Amino acid sequence: MCDKNIDSIIEKYRGQPGSLIHALVEIQHENHWLPREVMHRVADALQVPFAQVMQIASFYKTFSLTPKGRHEVHVCTGMTCHLRGAPKLLEKVEELTGLKPGETDAESRFTLDTGACLGSCSIGPELIVDGKHYGRMTPDKAEDVLKSYE
C-alpha cells in the first residue's frame, strides 16, 4: 500500500462530504481494499459519520473490506462470455484455486472475483489476472495461466 497516495486522495476531498463515493473509489483503485483505519480517516476528513462510510463501503461491490491476495483473478461472467463457456471456466478456476468468488486464500496468493462484461466480449470467455487479459480461455489453458503466478 502506498500511504502517500491515499493521504493525497483524502486531502483532495477534505471538507467535501458530497465527494465521499469519489474518495472511496479512488482509494479502492489505489489500494485495492479499504482498511478500517483509512475509512476512519476519510470520515474525519470529509466530515461524514463513520457509519455512513461503512454503509457505502459495504453496499457497493466495487469496494472491498478485506485485503486482496497478491494476484487478482477475475472471470468475466457477462453474457457473451457466459454463452461462450464462462461457467465451465469459472468452475475450473474455483477448483484450481480452491476459492469461491469474493474469497482470498490463506496464503494470500489469489483473490477470485467475477463480474459482468468488460467490453472485450469478442475474445471471451476471459480470464483476467492483475489486469492482464487472457482471451478465448479454456479450462485447460487456465491451469497454465494460473501456474505462472506465484
Place this chain on the structure above:
Amino acid sequence: MPRLQSAAELEKLRADILASRDPAKPCIAVCAGAACDGLDSAAVAAAFLAEADKQKLGGKLEVRTTGCHGYCEKGPNVVVTPGEICYFEVQPKDVPEIIAATLKGEVVERLVYHDPGTGAKAVHMNEVPFYKHQTRLLIGDNPKIDPMRIDDYLAVGGYAALVKALSTMTPDQVLDEVKKANLRGRGGGGFPAGSKWETTKNAPEKTKYVIVNGHEGESAAFMDRAMLTGNPHKILEGLIIGAYAIGAQKGFMYTRHDMPLLEKHVRNALAQAAEYGLLGKNILGSGFDFECELHFDVGIFVSGESSALMRSIEGNPPEPRPKYIRTSVSGIWDKPSNLNNVETWANVPQIISKGADWFTSIGSEKSKGTKLISLSGHVVNSGVVEVPMGTPLRTLVFDIGGGVRDGKTLKAIHFGGAMGGSIPADLIDAPLDFDGMSKLGAPIGAGGLLLMDEDTDMVEVARYLMDFLTKESCGKCVPCREGMPQMLHILTNLTEGKGKPDDLERLEDLAEVTGLGSLCALGKTSADPLKSMFRYFKPEYESRITGGSGDKK
C-alpha cells in the same frame, strides 16, 4: 498552445495541421481497443515503433495507436493507409514484413482477409465482408485517430460543427435542426433527443446541466466504450453543441471506473479541449461559456438509469427516483438536466454539419440515421458494427457477422441485454428499428445483439439474466426486490429438472406483478426476457416440467 479566440483561428489551425501532413505518407494504425488490447496489441504497436526507430523511418512512415476499428474478432487489427489495407491477427513477428511491404507499396498477402469458405482474398477495408455491408458514419474515423491527439480529430474535420453552430446558428436553430433530424436516443428508450433538449431548455431555472451517459452497463454491449475511448472529442463536440442549444453552462461525462484507457483518453480530451479554448469562457469568441467534469460509476448496473446517475454525480448512492419527477426539469441538484447516451451525442456534430435532411435520408421511416451494434455471442465475426436503421437483421447476422460459429444453426437472436428479449431465428428478416423490434419483444436497448446457436438452453438464458438483475436491484421497491428472487428460484428449479406443473403459470403471474409496482425500468422490464421466452420458446419450458432436467447431450 494558446487558446483559440475565434472560428477563423480554429480553421487556420486545421489548415496548418492538414498542410503539415502528407496524405501519401504511409500510416500504420494499430488498434488498442478493448478486445485487441486483450490480445496484446500493445506488443504489436511497440514492435512497430521499435522497428520504425531502428530503421530510422520517422519521416517515411507513421505509426498510430487507435481505438477499436470494429472487427474485434480478428484482432490485433492493423490498418495501413493509403488504401486502408486491413491486416488481421497481427503478431509482433509480422511487423518487419508489414513495414517492408508498406514502404514498397506492397501488401502482405498472408495477413489479409481470406474467406473461410472460398479462400478469396480481401485486401482493402471496403472489400472485407465484415466492413463492406456497413455504413460507418460514427465509428469509421476510429482508425484515423489517435485518441490522445486532438489534432487528429481536427484533421478529420472535428469541431467544424461546433464552429458552424456557434458562428452561424442561434441556439434555437440548433435545437430545430436536431428536432427536424428526429434523432432518437440511443441509450435504450429511443426517446426523441430534440424534445428532451427542449424541455430542459424551456425549464425556468437558469442553471442547467447536460450529461453524457457513458455507463454502458448492459452486458455484452461494448460500442459506447469503443466510441468514447476511440474518439472522445466527437462525443465532447456533440455535448458542447447540445449545451449551446439548451443553454447549459456545465456538463458531466459519466462513465465506467474500470477501464483505465477510457479514463485516460477522456481526461486528456477534456484537458486538450480546455487548452484549445473549446471549453471554458467565451468559446471561440462566441460569448458562450461551458465546462465539463468527468465522473465515474461505482460498479452497479442501476447507476446507468437517468435519475440514479444524477444522484451518483451529486455524490449520493445511485437510487432511481419516481418517474413523475422529470430529470429534464429537475435533475442534478434539482436543476434541469439533459441526459443522453454516448452514441446520441456522437450523432449531433454530423447533424449540424450536414443538416437534418441529409440525416433523415438515412434509416427507416421512424428510426433515422445509423445504429452502432455490439455483435457477439455465437457469431463468427464479433465486433462493433454500424448500419443504417432499418437494415434487416439477416444482413447483420450473416453478411456482416458471418453466421453462427462452429457450423451450427441459429436458434435465437437476443437484443437489449437483461431487460431485452429473444426472438427465434425465423424472424431474421425483421428490420433493425426501435418500434418494430419492441413489438417483436426484443427491443434494441443500447444495441447489444447476441446470436444463440442450436444448443442454447433458453431456460438457462432466462435464469442467467434474472440472476444478473436480482443481484443488481437497488432494493428500494418491494416488487423488484421480492419478485425477482422468486422468479429466479423457479427458473433455477426448472434448469435443475425440478419443475412443478404450475411453475409456468406462477412465473407468468410474477412477471406481471413485478413489472407493475417497480419504480424504474430495471424492475419494470425485468421479466421482459421471460415474456419473450413464453411468446416464442414456451414448448422448451413445458418440456422441462414433463421431461425432467432436459439437459442436452
